[in-house]
Amino acid sequence: xxxxxxxxxxxxxxxxxxxxxxxxxxxxxxxxxxxxxxxxxxxxxxxxxxxxxxxxxxxxxxxxxxxxxxxxxxxxxxxxxxxxxxxxxxxxxxxxxxxxxxxxxxxxxxxxxxxxxxxxxxxxxxxxxxxxxxxxxxxxxxxxxxxxxxxxxxxxxxxxxxxxxxxxxxxxxxxxxxxxxxxxxxxxxxxxxxxxxxxxxxxxxxxxxxxxxxxxxxxxxxxxxxxxxxxxxxxxxxxxxxxxxxxxxxxxxxxxxxxxxxxxxxxxxxxxxxxxxxxxxxxxxxxxxxxxxxxxxxxxxxxxxxxxxxxxxxxxxxxxxxxxxxxxxxxxxxxxxxxxxxxxxxxxxxxxxxxxxxxxxxxxxxxxxxxxxxxxxxxxxxxxxxxxxxxxxxxxxxxxxxxxxxxxxxxxxxxxxxxxxxxxxxxxxxxxxxxxxxxxxxxxxxxxxxxxxxxxxxxxxxxxxxxxxxxxxxxxxxxxxxxxxxxxxxxxxxxxxxxxxxxxxxxxxxxxxxxxxxxxxxxxxxxxxxxxxxxxxxxxxxxxxxxxxxxxxxxxxxxxxxxxxxxxxxxxxxxxxxxxxxxxxxxxxxxxxxxxxxxxxxxxxxxx
Ligand code: AGP
Numbered sequence: 001x002x003x004x005x006x007x008x009x010x011x012x013x014x015x016x017x018x019x020x021x022x023x024x025x026x027x028x029x030x031x032x033x034x035x036x037x038x039x040x041x042x043x044x045x046x047x048x049x050x051x052x053x054x055x056x057x058x059x060x061x062x063x064x065x066x067x068x069x070x071x072x073x074x075x076x077x078x079x080x081x082x083x084x085x086x087x088x089x090x091x092x093x094x095x096x097x098x099x100x101x102x103x104x105x106x107x108x109x110x111x112x113x114x115x116x117x118x119x120x121x122x123x124x125x126x127x128x129x130x131x132x133x134x135x136x137x138x139x140x141x142x143x144x145x146x147x148x149x150x151x152x153x154x155x156x157x158x159x160x161x162x163x164x165x166x167x168x169x170x171x172x173x174x175x176x177x178x179x180x181x182x183x184x185x186x187x188x189x190x191x192x193x194x195x196x197x198x199x200x201x202x203x204x205x206x207x208x209x210x211x212x213x214x215x216x217x218x219x220x221x222x223x224x225x226x227x228x229x230x231x232x233x234x235x236x237x238x239x240x241x242x243x244x245x246x247x248x249x250x251x252x253x254x255x256x257x258x259x260x261x262x263x264x265x266x267x268x269x270x271x272x273x274x275x276x277x278x279x280x281x282x283x284x285x286x287x288x289x290x291x292x293x294x295x296x297x298x299x300x301x302x303x304x305x306x307x308x309x310x311x312x313x314x315x316x317x318x319x320x321x322x323x324x325x326x327x328x329x330x331x332x333x334x335x336x337x338x339x340x341x342x343x344x345x346x347x348x349x350x351x352x353x354x355x356x357x358x359x360x361x362x363x364x365x366x367x368x369x370x371x372x373x374x375x376x377x378x379x380x381x382x383x384x385x386x387x388x389x390x391x392x393x394x395x396x397x398x399x400x401x402x403x404x405x406x407x408x409x410x411x412x413x414x415x416x417x418x419x420x421x422x423x424x425x426x427x428x429x430x431x432x433x434x435x436x437x438x439x440x441x442x443x444x445x446x447x448x449x450x451x452x453x454x455x456x457x458x459x460x461x462x463x464x465x466x467x468x469x470x471x472x473x474x475x476x477x478x479x480x481x482x483x484x485x486x487x488x489x490x491x492x493x494x495x496x497x498x499x500x501x502x503x504x505x506x507x508x509x510x511x512x513x514x515x516x517x518x519x520x521x522x523x524x525x526x527x528x529x530x531x532x533x534x535x536x537x538x539x540x541x542x543x544x545x546x547x548x549x550x551x552x553x554x555x556x557x558x559x560x561x562x563x564x565x566x567x568x569x570x571x572x573x574x575x576x577x578x579x580x581x582x583x584x585x586x587x588x589x590x591x592x593x594x595x596x597x598x599x600x601x602x603x604x605x606x607x608x
Contacts, residue, residue, distance in 0.1 A: 002071060005071075005196070006098075007066075008067040008167075008216045009067075010066060012064040017070040018055055019198065020070075020198075021070050023194040023198075024191060024195050030377070031072075032070065035069055037163050038066070038166075042093055042161075045061065046087075067166060069087060069159045069189075071085070071086035073085055076390065077125045079383075086126060088121075088122060090133065090137075091131065091134060095160065097159070103129075104125075105151075113131045113132065128152075136148055141160065141168060145158075154269070157171075157176030158171065169213075170211065180205075181196035189214060203236055206221065210223055219231075257448055258403050260440075260448070262394070263406060265393065267410060273438075276417075276421065276428065282388050282390065285387060292340075297338065297345070298346075300325075300353075301327070304349060305347070311325075314413060318425055326359070328356040328358070340368070342366075342368045344385075345415070347408055350604035369386055372388030373408055375390065400485055400585075413570065440571060440574055444574070444575060447564055458590060467515055468509065468517070469482040469495070470516060470518045472528060474570055476498045477573065478580065482494075486580075490593060491591075502535075503535060521566075534557060543557065544561075544562065546561075
């Protein structure tokens with residue numbers, strides 16, 4: 001997820017653009033860049049890292065312009081380098097483009113453009129855009145952009161300027177958000193209203209398949225067939241602070257609500273339904289090595305490790321590969337039996353967790369193949385593993401991990417299909433899992449629509465000081481994750497156990513002041529879970545059961561019920577975790593705590 005800002009008007013664009021870009025830094029900050037047009041000349045600057053680095057490079061520069069675009073990058077293709085930073089330019093340097101999204105057919109387009117003599121400077125998918133526009137450019141910038149976008153498969157939110165067309169900016173959207181800001185004698189383009197709220201609260205939201213020609217005192221929007229679109233101007237009521245969270249009170253809630261889209265983004269371009277298999281570009285070069293793998297060790301910390309525990313069940317049941325999950329912080333002190341037939345899967349949202357990195361280095365010393373499931377492109381773990389799969393979940397700002405977790409589970413399911421179909425998984429089974437993956441976003445939306453019920457439940461239970469979470473098989477790791485979510489943002493003592501383990505001692509804790517959340521979908525171990533629930537009720541424990549929609553019998557044994565849609569057992573955790581995230585979020589909110597920045601914690605633990 002990247003940040004885009006464009007400006008055209010009477011003022012010097014540079015300051016307006018940089019100030020707007022700073023308000024989008026939460027969307028990604030591994031590099032940034034700016035392009036300005038003045039007197040039919042193009043000026044640009046780029047920098048790695050946070051936007052302040054770009055600002056420093058610009059200070060003292062003697063260039064300005066009243067039309068310009070800028071970009072802060074969340075890398076998807078190509079490391080965070082200056083060459084890969086946006087804007088990207090046409091060969092003649094006269095056309096500049098900033099892009100948010102993924103161009104799935106960029107390799108084909110790049111090859112065709114190279115054959116026509118275009119020279120590429122970056123590894124990014126985005127750079128095909130300025131060259132494609134240049135190829136179609138005959139004086140009308142909007143027409144050239146329109147023709148170029150008709151060649152593109154994938155998603156985009158773009159802004160384009162040209163030194164040959166200094167009185168206009170072109171914007172277009174398909175799958176990535178883009179908004180026009182309507183000013184007085186000036187107009188804006190941005191990925192998010194946060195960038196322009198300081199200048200105007202009048203906005204027009206671009207829809208997918210729309211393209212806008214923006215001048216300083218006018219703009220026209222059409223569809224891709226040049227049909228004029230009636231523009232509806234919206235007045236933004238949000239404060240600037242709220243707007244960076246999309247109008248939500250906290251980043252955590254925004255990220256919980258993004259999860260339907262995250263599952264789509266984590267699978268985008270990777271599903272091969274007809275073959276009942278998947279295409280994981282980041283594993284292509286090691287696919288033959290993966291055929292020889294006889295053991296998998298998953299190393300991770302915290303929430304990422306709980307995703308690994310779900311992956312353990314997936315890989316053993318569907319890929320039939322012996323799998324174990326290790327605390328990354330412990331793995332390096334053991335004498336792990338690791339060799340070239342072992343694959344290490346390191347799961348890390350930040351890609352910078354010191355313990356996980358240390359585990360990878362230890363495994364590499366012993367000759368293991370190391371794979372990463374990482375969200376931050378170009379992060380250390382992404383660079384140090386032999387291969388890997390990016391989450392494409394977008395920046396996760398809240399310390400408590402939510403959308404990264406569901407993306408990790410989604411990617412683990414993709415890897416399970418890949419490895420399973422190399423082994424004994426049938427075409428039908430592969431197709432079934434893919435079909436179920438494609439159905440998940442809608443099912444998550446159903447859960448999110450009922451979030452007010454979770455909010456009521458959270459208020460009822462927000463006063464307790466102890467919780468136990470239980471689950472079995474695929475949902476045992478959810479007991480751990482649910483407990484972690486609650487403890488890390490509400491500071492309530494909460495523990496997760498395999499449901500069968502509870503009677504071996506921990507049940508001594510149960511009384512009427514020790515509520516228990518039992519994650520018990522109607523799956524292969526449901527009856528066993530209900531037996532544990534009965535044991536707890538016999539000791540006056542309060543029970544919240546999370547189960548499958550329509551399971552009315554659970555109402556006989558539960559004090560409160562949370563329903564989720566039915567799904568394939570191996571994918572149910574992706575649904576079941578959402579109410580647990582919401583429960584923790586609302587309990588913390590009711591306790592008046594800093595949900596996004598809980599005490600004692602950091603988003604990325606880069607120390608051992
Ligand atoms: C999860 O909510 C916590 N923030 C923490 O457990 C986190 O999952 C852990 O530190 C691992 O981080 P990583 O995924 O960036 O490696």
